[in-house]
Amino acid sequence: MNLAVPRPNPAKESGVTGIDKRPVAGPVLVRAPGPKDGGLGSGLVGDGIFDRVNHGGDDQAVYAYAREDLDAWEAELGRTLPNGAFGENLTTSGLDVTGALVGERWRVGEQVVLEVADVRIPCRTFADWMAEHGWVKRFTVRAVPGAYLRIIVPGEIRAGDPIEVVSRPEHDVTVGLTFRALTREPELLPRLLAADALPDDLKEAVAKRT
Structure with missing residues (x-):
């Protein structure tokens, strides 16, 4: 479990970014943050979302990335990537995040239930943070x-909680x-319409492109 340490963001006009996530032991309260524009930003109390136009809100309340995938990037990049290195709130273990179905639900610890809602599209802030040549293309x-997750049942989570x-x-x-449909393989877009749990604005955008 990782929370933001605010830092300057030269990549965007917001001026501050919360992509620098650091592990915490918890407990941390998880609750629905409300709409992206005008809501609380992150779904984790104590976390920070500073670009409210593009990030945060109910459909991006929590960001999860697999430890196994970070390990693979470590090997490729030749550098250490601690938990939180990709700006994720939850660094999972033993869970196939890429293979997770949109709309599947995870119980974290004893209380919290999260639902897979959306995917992370790399941006300039991520590229600047990683400082790797051609990072957006490589990612x-x-x-x-x-995966971005929405909060179905709020509650407290702690580091090490089972998922x-x-x-x-x-x-x-x-x-x-x-992700592939939204980036490099638009021919896959019609298949996304089978996933009712996708954010409404994304479903509308996909419908217009198919």
């Missing part, structure tokens, strides 16, 4: 984006498929 080609998949929808729209 996009790898197509291992992590259990408690329900899965019947469609085949995964996090990886969604």
Whole structure:
């Protein structure tokens, strides 16, 4: 579990970014933050979202990335990537985040239930933070984006809490498929419409492109 340490953001007009996430032991209260514009930003109390136009809100309340995928990037980049290095709130272990279905639900600890809602599209802030040549393209080609989650049942979470998949929808729209459709493989876009749990604005945009 990782929370933001605010730092200057030369990549955007907002001037501050919360992409620098650092591990905390908890407990941390998790609750729905409300709309992206005018809401509380992050779903984790104590976290920070500073670009409210593009980030945060109910459909991006929590960002999860797999430790196994960070390890693969470590090997490729030749540098240490601690938990939180990609700006994720939850660094998971033993969970196939890329293969997660849009709309599947995870129980975290004893109380919290989260729902897979969206994917992370790399931006200038992420590229500036990573300081790797051609980072946006490399991240996009790898197509291992992590998952944004909405909060179904609020509560407290702590570092080390188990994560259990408690329900899965019947469609085949995964996090990886969604990312590929939205970036390099637009021919996949019609398949996304089977996922009712996608954010409404994204479904509308996909419908217009198909």
